[in-house]
Amino acid sequence: xxxxxxxxxxxxxxxxxxxxxxxxxxxxxxxxxxxxxxxxxxxxxxxxxxxxxxxxxxxxxxxxxxxxxxxxxxxxxxxxxxxxxxxxxxxxxxxxxxxxxxxxxxxxxxxxxxxxxxxxxxxxxxxxxxxxxxxxxxxxxxxxxxxxxxxxxxxxxxxxxxxxxxxxxxxxxxxxxxxxxxxxxxxxxxxxxxxxxxxxxxxxxxxxxxxxxxxxxxxxxxxxxxxxxxxxxxxxxxxxxxxxxxxxxxxxxxxxxxxxxxxxxxxxxxxxxxxxxxxxxxxxxxxxxxxxxxx
Amino acid sequence: xxxxxxxxxxxxxxxxxxxxxxxxxxxxxxxxxxxxxxxxxxxxxxxxxxxxxxxxxxxxxxxxxxxxxxxxxxxxxxxxxxxxxxxxxxxxxxxxxxxxxxxxxxxxxxxxxxxxxxxxxxxxxxxxxxxxxxxxxxxxxxxxxxxxxxxxxxxxxxxxxxxxxxxxxxxxxxxxxxxxxxxxxxxxxxxxxxxxxxxxxxxxxxxxxxxxxxxxxxxxxxxxxxxxxxxxxxxxxxxxxxxxxxxxxxxxxxxxxxxxxxxxxxxxxxxxxxxxxxxxxxxxxxxxxxxxxxx
Numbered sequence: 001x002x003x004x005x006x007x008x009x010x011x012x013x014x015x016x017x018x019x020x021x022x023x024x025x026x027x028x029x030x031x032x033x034x035x036x037x038x039x040x041x042x043x044x045x046x047x048x049x050x051x052x053x054x055x056x057x058x059x060x061x062x063x064x065x066x067x068x069x070x071x072x073x074x075x076x077x078x079x080x081x082x083x084x085x086x087x088x089x090x091x092x093x094x095x096x097x098x099x100x101x102x103x104x105x106x107x108x109x110x111x112x113x114x115x116x117x118x119x120x121x122x123x124x125x126x127x128x129x130x131x132x133x134x135x136x137x138x139x140x141x142x143x144x145x146x147x148x149x150x151x152x153x154x155x156x157x158x159x160x161x162x163x164x165x166x167x168x169x170x171x172x173x174x175x176x177x178x179x180x181x182x183x184x185x186x187x188x189x190x191x192x193x194x195x196x197x198x199x200x201x202x203x204x205x206x207x208x209x210x211x212x213x214x215x216x217x218x219x220x221x222x223x224x225x226x227x228x229x230x231x232x233x234x235x236x237x238x239x240x241x242x243x244x245x246x247x248x249x250x251x252x253x254x255x256x257x258x259x260x261x262x263x264x265x266x267x268x269x270x271x272x273x274x275x276x277x278x279x280x281x282x283x284x285x286x287x288x289x290x291x292x293x294x295x
Numbered sequence: 296x297x298x299x300x301x302x303x304x305x306x307x308x309x310x311x312x313x314x315x316x317x318x319x320x321x322x323x324x325x326x327x328x329x330x331x332x333x334x335x336x337x338x339x340x341x342x343x344x345x346x347x348x349x350x351x352x353x354x355x356x357x358x359x360x361x362x363x364x365x366x367x368x369x370x371x372x373x374x375x376x377x378x379x380x381x382x383x384x385x386x387x388x389x390x391x392x393x394x395x396x397x398x399x400x401x402x403x404x405x406x407x408x409x410x411x412x413x414x415x416x417x418x419x420x421x422x423x424x425x426x427x428x429x430x431x432x433x434x435x436x437x438x439x440x441x442x443x444x445x446x447x448x449x450x451x452x453x454x455x456x457x458x459x460x461x462x463x464x465x466x467x468x469x470x471x472x473x474x475x476x477x478x479x480x481x482x483x484x485x486x487x488x489x490x491x492x493x494x495x496x497x498x499x500x501x502x503x504x505x506x507x508x509x510x511x512x513x514x515x516x517x518x519x520x521x522x523x524x525x526x527x528x529x530x531x532x533x534x535x536x537x538x539x540x541x542x543x544x545x546x547x548x549x550x551x552x553x554x555x556x557x558x559x560x561x562x563x564x565x566x567x568x569x570x571x572x573x574x575x576x577x578x579x580x581x582x583x584x585x586x587x588x589x590x
Binding site: 246286 | 407412416418561562563569570574581585
């Protein structure tokens with residue numbers, strides 16, 4: 001275990017969970033501070049790394065280095081970080097393949113809802129032509145609060161209070177978080193190695209509070225919509241506020257709910273995750289653990 | 296291949312797909328008519344049986360006998376029939392396990408959408424507390440057509456014309472099809488061996504056309520809703536018409552679309568299949584084939 005509060009904690013025989021929960025760490029668990037994540041993983045003799053460090057979405061670091069270290073040392077690498085998927089997917093999957101280990105990342109989009117793990121066994125022999133979704137919880141909460149009469153600042157504080165907003169509000173409000181998710185889905189599920197700067201991106205700051213409330217009164221809603229559409233060998237990817245009719249399944253999302261519609265050659269299929277809490281992300285990593293050791 | 300039109304067709308070296316598509320069967324494919332499905336499967340040296348015979352949902356026959364014959368002869372058994380799941384699931388899965396073969400049935404609920412195959416790898420280590428869905432296409436089409444001003448008889452003819460209505464309209468209108476689906480989901484996904492007659496069932500015949508249209512004008516809709524809720528070792532299962540608000544994701548289903556919300560301990564997750572055609576059922580069986588031979 002390595003966290004900002006606890007520092008580096010490791011023992012080759014494993015850690016007592018009660019001691020971990022009470023943050024009581026015997027001295028022999030701590031030892032000399034390791035030089036880097038690799039040395040710490042070696043000391044722990046890790047079989048699996050759960051990687052949930054703070055992310056720079058524009059570079060994917062330091063998560064990429066953590067995941068590489070785990071795979072190189074023969075551990076499965078499970079991440080809740082989207083950055084490594086967008087910036088180093090080909091390299092990391094090749095490394096995982098070479099080492100006979102798994103790179104798993106279900107918690108990166110829609111928390112623990114099975115998005116990436118839906119495809120290999122749930123939708124074999126299909127062609128994914130595109131997708132459309134509402135994937136950023138913060139803008140969803142913010143738009144809902146503004147509809148109720150709050151200001152942008154009050155709405156953002158509410159999103160921070162329930163623990164969904166990123167530390168830097170521009171990651172959410174300017175559509176960066178959504179753009180990284182669109183890129184990750186496009187790279188993994190459509191097999192198109194798109195770059196983050198190829199995602200056309202418009203955030204929600206340009207929408208006036210009055211406009212958001214007036215369309216709501218008329219039975220419509222603004223949502224920050226994520227879109228991808230296959231174009232030959234590449235894909236058109238967009239994040240932008242869209243005005244949706246009340247009958248649109250994406251319009252009825254409240255709070256932290258998110259949804260995605262996959263347009264396949266055989267049919268279109270939507271998944272909706274209803275008002276998850278932060279334990280849903282933890283569940284995504286737990287589910288990856290089960291998948292890594294069972295398959 | 297065995298169909299009403301073609302009769303029993305089999306050859307140990309396999310069938311030429313062009314000949315099958317043009318219904319031109321060389322004499323040596325036909326041979327003497329086999330006494331039963333078992334003799335035909337032996338002659339074909341089948342690795343997999345795709346079972347899509349006409350169903351008696353109240354007994355599960357003759358589908359159960361077909362699937363047993365396939366498994367006993369060492370073939371994977373893939374069915375689009377719900378009856379065998381409701382009436383013989385424990386027996387068939389035990390037989391499949393004993394023979395090291397797969398019993399698969401994804402096409403029985405929501406066509407090819409991954410419902411049954413979602414759980415083992417997509418949602419490991421979860422507790423399914425209940426579910427709620429709109430799972431019968433015919434009543435969905437019929438209610439939509441009545442909302443538009445058509446009579447029950449006209450609406451039913453429309454559902455038959457697009458190929459979704461069962462031969463016997465009471466299977467749909469009286470909620471039998473939906474009840475069999477609720478029972479199949481409860482047995483497989485909740486592990487509760489419920490009997491078909493334990494599903495409380497009310498169809499849509501008692502709803503007057505005027506009532507259906509007047510609630511629609513008021514922004515609400517009737518849908519035939521399928522419900523299951525865990526109660527200790529058993530489950531409460533219901534099929535009944537429910538009045539839904541327009542903002543309810545289940546209310547916005549049109550045509551052949553269907554949807555289900557799974558209430559798990561970690562979160563609630565909905566799946567919506569948008570307006571599938573009959574090829575979606577065929578896809579469900581194809582996907583089972585891929586899963587059977589890949590895993």
